[in-house]
Amino acid sequence: MVTSRSRGDVLFDLFTYGFLSALLLAVLYPLYFVVISSISNPDFVNQGNVTLYPRGVTFEGYRRIFADAQVWLGYRNSLLYTVLGTILNVILTLTAGYALSRSDLVGRNGFMLLIVFTMFFSGGLIPTYLLVKGLGLVNTVWAMILPNAVSAYNVIITRTFFQTSIPGELLEAAKMDGCSNTRFFLGIVLPLAMPIVAVMILFSAVGHWNAYFQALIYLKDEGLQPLQIVLRKILIHNEASEAMMDDIVNQAELVKMAETMKYGMIIVSSLPVLVLYPFLQKYFMKGVLIGSLKG
Amino acid sequence: MAAANPLRTKRMEGIRRKRRKARLAIWQNYELYLFLLPTLVYFLVFHYMPMYGVQIAFKRFIAVKGINGSPWVGFEHFERFFESFQFLIVLKNTLAISLYELLVAFPAPIVLALLLNQLTSERFKKLAQTVTYAPHFISVVVVVGMLYLFLSPKIGLVNRLLVSLGFEPVYFMASSAWFSTIFVFSGIWQNIGWSTIIYLAALAGVNPDLHEAAVMDGATKRQRIQHIDFPSILPTIMILLILNIGHLMSVGFEKVYLMQNQLNIDASEVIQTYVYKAGLLEGQLSYSAAIGLFNSVINFTLLLAFNQLARKSKQASLW
Numbered sequence: 001m002v003t004s005r006s007r008g009d010v011l012f013d014l015f016t017y018g019f020l021s022a023l024l025l026a027v028l029y030p031l032y033f034v035v036i037s038s039i040s041n042p043d044f045v046n047q048g049n050v051t052l053y054p055r056g057v058t059f060e061g062y063r064r065i066f067a068d069a070q071v072w073l074g075y076r077n078s079l080l081y082t083v084l085g086t087i088l089n090v091i092l093t094l095t096a097g098y099a100l101s102r103s104d105l106v107g108r109n110g111f112m113l114l115i116v117f118t119m120f121f122s123g124g125l126i127p128t129y130l131l132v133k134g135l136g137l138v139n140t141v142w143a144m145i146l147p148n149a150v151s152a153y154n155v156i157i158t159r160t161f162f163q164t165s166i167p168g169e170l171l172e173a174a175k176m177d178g179c180s181n182t183r184f185f186l187g188i189v190l191p192l193a194m195p196i197v198a199v200m201i202l203f204s205a206v207g208h209w210n211a212y213f214q215a216l217i218y219l220k221d222e223g224l225q226p227l228q229i230v231l232r233k234i235l236i237h238n239e240a241s242e243a244m245m246d247d248i249v250n251q252a253e254l255v256k257m258a259e260t261m262k263y264g265m266i267i268v269s270s271l272p273v274l275v276l277y278p279f280l281q282k283y284f285m286k287g288v289l290i291g292s293l294k295g
Numbered sequence: 296m297a298a299a300n301p302l303r304t305k306r307m308e309g310i311r312r313k314r315r316k317a318r319l320a321i322w323q324n325y326e327l328y329l330f331l332l333p334t335l336v337y338f339l340v341f342h343y344m345p346m347y348g349v350q351i352a353f354k355r356f357i358a359v360k361g362i363n364g365s366p367w368v369g370f371e372h373f374e375r376f377f378e379s380f381q382f383l384i385v386l387k388n389t390l391a392i393s394l395y396e397l398l399v400a401f402p403a404p405i406v407l408a409l410l411l412n413q414l415t416s417e418r419f420k421k422l423a424q425t426v427t428y429a430p431h432f433i434s435v436v437v438v439v440g441m442l443y444l445f446l447s448p449k450i451g452l453v454n455r456l457l458v459s460l461g462f463e464p465v466y467f468m469a470s471s472a473w474f475s476t477i478f479v480f481s482g483i484w485q486n487i488g489w490s491t492i493i494y495l496a497a498l499a500g501v502n503p504d505l506h507e508a509a510v511m512d513g514a515t516k517r518q519r520i521q522h523i524d525f526p527s528i529l530p531t532i533m534i535l536l537i538l539n540i541g542h543l544m545s546v547g548f549e550k551v552y553l554m555q556n557q558l559n560i561d562a563s564e565v566i567q568t569y570v571y572k573a574g575l576l577e578g579q580l581s582y583s584a585a586i587g588l589f590n591s592v593i594n595f596t597l598l599l600a601f602n603q604l605a606r607k608s609k610q611a612s613l614w
Binding site for chain 1: 317320321328330331335337338341342343344347348349362410411419422425427428430432433435436443445452455459484487488513515517541548549553571575583584587588590595598
């Protein structure tokens with residue numbers, strides 16, 4: 001097919017590869033810079049001497065981060081909310097998505113409308129807060145899990161997946177054999193649905209791990225705060241806990257160590273997500289999201 | 296009369312048979328309803344109850360009396376909001392950020408998807424996707440934390456670059472003028488790759504024969520993008536545009552709130568941060584519920600209007 005490529009096309013390719021390479025560097029470099037800064041001597045970092053590789057390698061920042069009770073507590077809480085929340089999310093999304101994918105479900109258009117409408121209109125922050133408070137969920141683990149137990153968007157994606165990838169003949173054959181809906185779902189549909197299960201696990205887990213606003217409004221108790229709230233204190237409000245640096249008396253040293261620890265905290269908090277991502281990536285590459293918009 | 300009866304009974308019979316069939320279908324599929332039940336309960340409780348509760352926007356909410364027991368005050372809270380000096384400021388800030396996003400951040404992934412689709416090297420394409428998707432998974436707290444670090448006036452990467460090029464350092468995070476630019480471009484950094492997924496999926500559905508025929512006719516790559524690729528993802532673009540316009544008044548609240556400080560407040564106070572502060576920090580629950588409702592209604596109206604517009608002009612629309 002490629003016999004005589006026009007000069008314009010060659011230029012176009014040149015531009016495309018050049019532009020995309022520059023973009024990749026622009027996306028990647030900030031992340032890379034955080035990594036090398038977190039293990040470099042803060043003096044080098046602050047003077048701008050760390051650009052391509054770490055200098056004066058030290059793990060002092062990480063040592064202090066891991067010595068801090070607040071960070072561990074946040075980690076534990078975030079892990080708890082993520083695991084519980086993801087289990088609930090995935091179970092509800094899959095079962096609802098499957099039921100709504102069945103054309104023989106009487107009333108399914110009405111149910112869909114009920115769910116889709118919430119994507120476009122909501123009661124807003126204050127009525128939701130009053131409801132959560134009225135249910136007695138404020139300051140409990142459940143405030144981090146129940147108010148976002150299902151996402152309408154995820155239900156739609158899952159439904160579309162089932163509609164397009166589970167052949168109708170399978171259901172017919174199973175019905176002939178007297179297979180119940182539950183057995184059919186667990187035994188035949190689920191094993192075929194692993195790509196969407198993986199994607200839903202990823203979406204839910206990342207969402208819960210990264211959630212901070214719910215914690216901000218629903219949790220007052222220090223002992224319940226997730227990692228993102230601890231991060232907010234350290235990264236944005238510059239409130240490194242006393243315990244982290246109580247042995248440093250020199251003010252300048254204190255500031256320097258605080259900066260190094262910020263880089264370290266970014267790595268420590270993003271690590272679980274960045275580790276999970278490559279494993280699940282191949283699934284959403286497969287175009288699981290095709291047609292997700294056709295509500 | 297006698298002649299009409301058989302017909303009528305026949306029709307009645309048909310309806311009855313249909314109903315019986317529906318009942319049978321419901322009975323046979325009772326498990327499916329059990330599958331759906333928890334999700335329906337969730338939406339009724341956590342989404343429809345607040346819609347019922349939003350009536351406090353028209354009441355003077357008194358906690359001990361509850362939502363139903365509180366006295367009605369009509370549009371008092373709305374009037375107070377429209378007359379407050381904050382109204383124009385938060386409206387202007389919200390729209391400024393939203394329109395900036397729509398103009399710059401919305402087209403960015405479209406361009407990226409069209410370029411990625413032209414790549415002949417599968418390996419490079421995969422690498423580009425892997426890298427550009429990654430920031431999507433980083434939390435908004437971390438992204439804003441990185442902004443503070445990189446844009447710091449003394450030790451930040453960006454200012455050191457500016458100084459080495461002979462410019463004056465800028466305290467970006469304390470500047471109202473820079474606020475929306477930082478907000479929009481850090482958003483592009485985080486989401487440009489992820490947002491291409493939907494467009495790439497649409498591009499994968501383009502019939503390769505079209506491209507082959509175009510190549511035969513001597514079309515250049517640029518022409519093929521313009522006349523084949525772009526038109527084929529136009530419906531997707533329209534749908535996403537309508538959805539975006541339906542959230543025009545809701546700029547990414549969580550990120551705005553994290554980026555906000557006393558020095559950039561002139562540009563960073565948007566409707567939703569104002570609702571949060573007035574309602575949950577200052578306890579003016581009815582007043583801020585009214586502002587929230589005003590926001591939702593405008594969003595929903597815009598969605599309906601733009602969907603209608605798209606339908607009228609024979610473009611793809613939501614319904």
